[in-house]
Amino acid sequence: MVPRHFRVRPPVTTTAPKLATYFHVHLVSDSTGETLNAMARAVCARFDNVLPIEHIYALVRSQRQLDRALGDIEEAPGVVIHTIVDDGLREALEEGCRKLDMPCIPALDPLVSAMSRYLGYTTTSRVGAHLRLDNDYFNRMDALNYAIGHDDGQGGQDLEQADVILVGVSRTSKTPTCIYLAHRGVRAGNVPLVPGRPPPEKLFALKSTLVVGLSISPDRLIQIRRNRLLSLKENRESTYIDVDAVREEIVQARRLYERQGWPVIDVTRRSVEETAAAVLNLLHGGHGQVEVLG
Structure with missing residues (x-):
């Protein structure tokens, strides 16, 4: 029976190996x-034919919550990974x-210890850490509101307030990339390129805002649109x-990017996360020249 107070996530795969080894991994966190979860998935992905069943215990901040988690861990033996900060x-x-x-x-301990040795400092108090997280939270919420209000060409009157504007034809992952960037605190809007309608x-x-062509x-693109x-x-x-029409759309888009000197990211084989990472690289590394990221 699955306990009600935490989430169990089965292995995410469309082609599970016939001889796959399933195991329970319990993720205990005092935050979200x-x-x-990202660290555990990255580690598990390194092993072939191994599929974790994730048990996620978020916001564990009291002994009572921890006791309930331990009770569920006992029912489904496996590996326990945590990011609990409170010593008790x-x-x-x-x-x-x-x-x-x-x-x-303890997932973060090796990294925290290495950083502490290098910097010569001990870790900050829990109160200070929460203040920083609060600031990050409000920055993300502000960026998320901006992304929603400037999706698909909306809010064109204040594009200059964005950190980045993504430009591309329909179904080039503009919206999900903007939302992903917003969760990283980046103000991102997007403008669609529609045949017969000028941007x-x-x-x-725009002078100080990065514009990126997708x-x-x-x-x-035809496959995505057909789906x-x-x-x-x-x-x-x-x-x-239509094959010819779609090709012409893409050609015209590339010509626009070239005329404007905008950096270009090819999203053909990229996930949303990879596209967002490429945008972040452009933001952090400057964008004075056209750069095609395949």
Whole structure:
């Protein structure tokens, strides 16, 4: 039976190996658990034919919450990984795992120790850490509001307030990339390139805002658009998925990027996360010259 007070996430895979080894991994965090979950997935991905069943315990900040987590851990033995900061809760978790004879791994300790040795400083107090997290939180919320208000060409009157504007034809992952960037505290808006409709003039007058053009192969774009139409139960043929029309869209978009001197990111084989990482590299590294990132 799955306990109600935490989330269990089964392995995410479309082609599970026939002889895959499944195991339980318990992720215990006093925060949202996003960092811990990302680290655990990155580690598990290094092993072939191994698929974790994730048990996620977020916002564990009291002994009562920890006791409930330990009870569930006992029911599904496996590996315990945590990012608990409070000394008392850490000791209680480690002691509980010792009694259950289960490995208990503090995910951030090696990195924190290495940084502490290099800098010659001890870690900051919990209160200070929370203040920094609060500032980051409000920055992310502000960026998220901006992304929502400037999606698909909306809010064109204040594009200059963005850190970055993504430009591209339909279905080049502009919106999800902007949302992902917002969660990193980056103000990102996007402007679609629509055949027969010129982009807003204000886009060409931006001085301090990074503008990035998104490109994609015609075959991949047609596939994405066709899947989109199928999800909407629209099976009719149109210029939206016509090979010649799509190729012309992409050619015209690339010509625009070249004329404006905007850096270009090819999203053909990129995930949203990889596209966002490429944008962040451009933001951090300057963008004085055209750069095509394949």
